[in-house]
Structure formats: structure tokens, C-alpha cells
Amino acid sequence: MVRITICSRILKFSKPYFWCATQSSSRCFNSRAQSHDLITKTITSSLQDVLTRPTWQNRSFVQCRRVSSHAQMAYDHQSVTIEKFDALCEEVKIREALEVVDILEDNGYVVDFPRILGLAKLCGEVEALEEARVVHDCITPLDARSYHTVIEMYSGCGSTDDALNVFDEMPERNSETWCIMMKCLAKNGEGERAIDMFTSFKEEGNKPDKEIFKAVFFACVSLGDINEGLLHFESMYRDYGIIPCMEDYVIVTEMLAACGHLDEALEFVERMTLEPSVEMWETLMNLCWVHGDLERGDRFAELVKKLDASRMNKESNAGLVAAKVSDSAKEKLKEMRYCQMMRDDPKLRMRKFRAGDTSHLGSDKTVAALRSLKVQMLDMGFVPATRVCLDKVEEEEKEEQLLFRSNKLAFAYAILDSKARRPLTVLQNMRTCVDGHNTLKMISLITGRELRQRDQRRFHIYKNGVCSCNDYW
Structure with missing residues (x-):
């Protein structure tokens, strides 16, 4: 028997500057980094086991446990139960939940694997990257499902590098693995890498299925390359014998319309051999409104009402794109996390902004800055996209x-409120509009800043007047 001791190290949970914009308001946070001590964990195992296990599984032998003096004072070790862990997850207190995992292990209780995977999913939903890396160290993936959960966790956190590291370390990959990784890249603005991965998938002798092609179409939306998307659609039947169904037609139509090619999307629908479904008209309705074609969007809305009036809610009837239930649930979790961060750290500052509200502290300077930026943008040829403003004024x-x-x-x-040239990040719970997108591109050029925006759909990185999405989102 060999006794292995892992040296202790420090894990820093940094809290960078970021600003959060919500549908009704925007919040600004600012805090300095905090650190939590890691203590060593002594593991006893056979030397042969350690030497023959894959690199990923070795991580289970070198797990370090986060135990801070604060946590030890906050919890009585004997009174901590698995119900406490569940309650902390419900309240989106991820760090405290990780502390409870360590305490339970000290008491001889191992948190079951499904709960740990659930915590990983929670990290992805609230974009808690640094906590996600700690959760990652608690997971020993035994099957493809576990690996997929970790990849999706990093995808939700916006870290494609971490996700690719997990993908590369997998001993075996199936079609679902490739599909998840491609969607991860496309979701985070790396559509070209997603297409390259599809090429690698085929070069390894794999046969694409419908799910893989869905990921390809999603990547083409990220790239704004409808020609490549249509070529892959034709290849589905010609090269792989996949007969398109209505769901496939809806996905391709969404790809065309999401890229702003509304005329081409409608022509594609008219050439279909199948009768368009209500999902098809609803997709066109929403994307016409997104791209400011209100007249055509209203026409599709009438078709949706005739086919299935239950799909039209208050927002849809008002000509607005309704938020998905899943997106609303994620935003609620994020809001809970931000509130918890502020309660835990008194140094954390928050500024709340509402559309048109100039009553906050420092509003005079903020308004003056916006007006000054607008003058410079107009001089550079900027034209406000007033079509997205639905008020009759x-x-x-x-x-x-x-x-x-x-x-x-x-x-x-x-x-x-920040140092010159410092990158800034806004978290936004709604999809960015055309005017906001164009404005932030111009501001990044004028100020020389890198502006990062996480909207309901994806990350946008504005730098030198250009966005990472290539103007397709």
C-alpha cells in the first residue's frame, strides 16, 4: 500500500467587475477577490491503480477539500445533513453547498452522484465558473453522461477551453458527445470551430444523424453562413439518406431567419413538400419581430392565432417575443445568486438601473456620457434603429x-466607474436588440474598451467596433 499526500494550495474565488442588466433593470456589481484555504486530503490506494488510471480519473485521487474557518464556524459538523445540502442548492448557495459536501465526507457520508451532477448543472445555469471548477474536482466521470454534464456545465459558464479539455480527455465519445461539444462552441460564439469539429467527426468515420445536423445548423447561425447551412441540409438526404421531417424544416427556417434572411426563409417554406406547421409560422413570427419586420411578423401572428390560439400570450399579442419558460427559470436562479452574493459580501456594491430612470446617484454624469457618446456615434455615421421601438411617438x-x-x-x-481600458461585462436576461447591438459596437470603438455582453441567447464580445457574433444572433 502506498500513502499519497497532496500538498495544500490556495484556491481563489475571484469576483471580477461585472454589470448585470435585467429586463426591468440593470445592476452593477464590484468586489475584490476572496480566497478560501484548501486543506490536503490523504488517500490510500495501490500504486498500480494510480499509475494505470486515465488522467481524468486521477483527479479523484487528488481532490482537495475547501474548508474555511468561516464555514467551520457557520456549521456544526454533527448537525449537517444531506437535507442541508439540498436546501442550499435550492437557494443557489453553491459555495456553502460545497462546504457541506466536505463536512459530510468528514462525517463518513458521501453525497450521491446524482446530487453532485445536479450541482454541476446548477453551476452552468447561473454561470458560476470558479465554483464549477471546484465541482469538477468532485466528479469522477464513470460514463458518457457524466462527461456530458461537465461539458454542458462549462458551456453554460462560457468556458469553451475547459469544455474542450474535458472532451479531449474522454476515453470514448459517442454521437451525443460530439453534438454537445459543437453546440457548446456555437453557443459561445465559436461557430467556425464547431464546423471544424463536424469535419473531424466525419473524418473519424462517424455517420452524422439528425441531432448532429441540428448542431451544425446552430453553428451556421453563429457564423451567419446560410450557404453552408443549406449545403449541409442537402447533404442530409443526398449523402446520408436522412429524410427531412417538419422539425428539420423548422430548424433550417430558423437558421435562415435568425441570420436576417427573412425573404430566403419564406421562399424556403414555400418550396417545402410538407404543409407548414404552427411551429413554423410561430418561428417566423418571432424572428420577423426580432429583426424589425413588424408588418410581416403581424401577418404570421394571425396565422398562429388561427391554427393554435393558445400559443399567443400577452407578450405575443402585443407584438413582443415572449421569453421561454426555461430561460425565465434560469434568470430567476441567477437573480437569487446575485442577491446571495450581496448578502454574503458587504463590500459588494450594486447599482440598479431601469430603462429611462435617471434618479440614481451619479445619473447626471451617466446621462452626459451617453449623450456625448451619441454625438460621436452620429458623427461617425451611426443611425439609431428606431424600428425596434414599438411606441407610437x-x-x-x-x-x-x-x-x-x-x-x-x-x-x-x-x-x-472603472479604470480606463478595463474590459466590462454586462449580464442581460433578454435578447439584445439591433439598436443595442449596433450601439455597443460603436461604443467599443470610441472608448477602446472590450465590452462583453451575455444576453438570453449567447455571449457578445465587442472590440474595436466589431462583435464576435459577426452580427448574427
Whole structure:
């Protein structure tokens, strides 16, 4: 028997500057990094087992446990139960849940694997990257499902490098593995790498199925390359004998419309051999509204009402794109996490912004900064996309409303409140509109800043007047 002792080290949970924009408001956070001590864990095993296990599984032997003096004071070790762990997960207290895992292990109780995987999913949903890396060290993937959960966790956190490391370390990969990894890359603005991965998938002798092609179409949306997407659609039947069904037609239509090619999307629907479903018209309705084609969107809305009126809710009837239930649930979890962070750290500062609200502290400077930026943007040829403003008011009033939307107020405040050239991040629980997207590109060029925006759909990285999404989102 060989006794292996892993040296202790320090794990820092840094809290970078970030600003959070919500549908009704924007919040600005600022805090310094905190650190938690790691203590060593002594493991006894046979030397042969350690030497022959894959690199990934060796991680289970070198797990380090996070135990801070604060946690030891907060919890009575004997009174901590698995129900406490479940309650902390419900409250999105991820760090405290990890502390409970360590305490339970000290008491001889091992948290069951499904609960640990559930904690990993929670990290991805609330984009808690640093906590996700700690959870990763608690997982010993035994099958493809476990690996997939970790990849999806890192995908939700926006870390494609971590996800690719997990993918590369997998001893075996199936079709679902490739599909998840491709979607991870495309979701985080790396559509070209996703297409390259599809090429590698075929070069390894694998045969694509419908799910793989869905990931390919999603990657083409990320790239804004509808020609490549249509070529892959034709290849489905020609090269692989996959007969397209209505779901496939809806996905391709969504790809065309999401890239802004509304005419091509409608032509594609008209050439279909199948009768368009209500899902098809609903997809076109939403994407026409997203791209400002209100007249055509209203026409598709009438078709949706005739076919299935239950699909039209209050937002849809008002000409707005309704948020998905799953997206709303994730935003609620994120909101709980931010509130918890502020309660736990008194140094954490928050600034709340509402669209058009200039009553907050420092609003005069924020408003002046926005107006100054607007003058510079107009001089550079910027034209406000007033078509996304649905209020029946004059053009000047529409421009004023667009200028003082919550995400722009948050960015303007952040620019004034941070050091020059420092990258800024906004977390937003709604899909960014055309005007907001164009505005942030211009602001990144004028200020020389790297602006990061996480909206309901993906990450946008604005730098030198260009966005990582290539203007397709």
C-alpha cells in the first residue's frame, strides 16, 4: 500500500467587475477577490491503480477539500445533513453547498452522484465558473453522461477551453458527445470551430444523424453562413439518406431567419413538400419581430392565432417575443445568486438601473456620457434603429427612449466607474436588440474598451467596433 499526500494550495474565488442588466433593470456589481484555504486530503490506494488510471480519473485521487474557518464556524459538523445540502442548492448557495459536501465526507457520508451532477448543472445555469471548477474536482466521470454534464456545465459558464479539455480527455465519445461539444462552441460564439469539429467527426468515420445536423445548423447561425447551412441540409438526404421531417424544416427556417434572411426563409417554406406547421409560422413570427419586420411578423401572428390560439400570450399579442419558460427559470436562479452574493459580501456594491430612470446617484454624469457618446456615434455615421421601438411617438422620442435603455445606462455608468481600458461585462436576461447591438459596437470603438455582453441567447464580445457574433444572433 502506498500513502499519497497532496500538498495544500490556495484556491481563489475571484469576483471580477461585472454589470448585470435585467429586463426591468440593470445592476452593477464590484468586489475584490476572496480566497478560501484548501486543506490536503490523504488517500490510500495501490500504486498500480494510480499509475494505470486515465488522467481524468486521477483527479479523484487528488481532490482537495475547501474548508474555511468561516464555514467551520457557520456549521456544526454533527448537525449537517444531506437535507442541508439540498436546501442550499435550492437557494443557489453553491459555495456553502460545497462546504457541506466536505463536512459530510468528514462525517463518513458521501453525497450521491446524482446530487453532485445536479450541482454541476446548477453551476452552468447561473454561470458560476470558479465554483464549477471546484465541482469538477468532485466528479469522477464513470460514463458518457457524466462527461456530458461537465461539458454542458462549462458551456453554460462560457468556458469553451475547459469544455474542450474535458472532451479531449474522454476515453470514448459517442454521437451525443460530439453534438454537445459543437453546440457548446456555437453557443459561445465559436461557430467556425464547431464546423471544424463536424469535419473531424466525419473524418473519424462517424455517420452524422439528425441531432448532429441540428448542431451544425446552430453553428451556421453563429457564423451567419446560410450557404453552408443549406449545403449541409442537402447533404442530409443526398449523402446520408436522412429524410427531412417538419422539425428539420423548422430548424433550417430558423437558421435562415435568425441570420436576417427573412425573404430566403419564406421562399424556403414555400418550396417545402410538407404543409407548414404552427411551429413554423410561430418561428417566423418571432424572428420577423426580432429583426424589425413588424408588418410581416403581424401577418404570421394571425396565422398562429388561427391554427393554435393558445400559443399567443400577452407578450405575443402585443407584438413582443415572449421569453421561454426555461430561460425565465434560469434568470430567476441567477437573480437569487446575485442577491446571495450581496448578502454574503458587504463590500459588494450594486447599482440598479431601469430603462429611462435617471434618479440614481451619479445619473447626471451617466446621462452626459451617453449623450456625448451619441454625438460621436452620429458623427461617425451611426443611425439609431428606431424600428425596434414599438411606441407610437415621434422619431426623436424613439431615439431618446433607445438611448436610455437599461443596458446602455449600465455600460455608461461602468465606463465612468472603472479604470480606463478595463474590459466590462454586462449580464442581460433578454435578447439584445439591433439598436443595442449596433450601439455597443460603436461604443467599443470610441472608448477602446472590450465590452462583453451575455444576453438570453449567447455571449457578445465587442472590440474595436466589431462583435464576435459577426452580427448574427
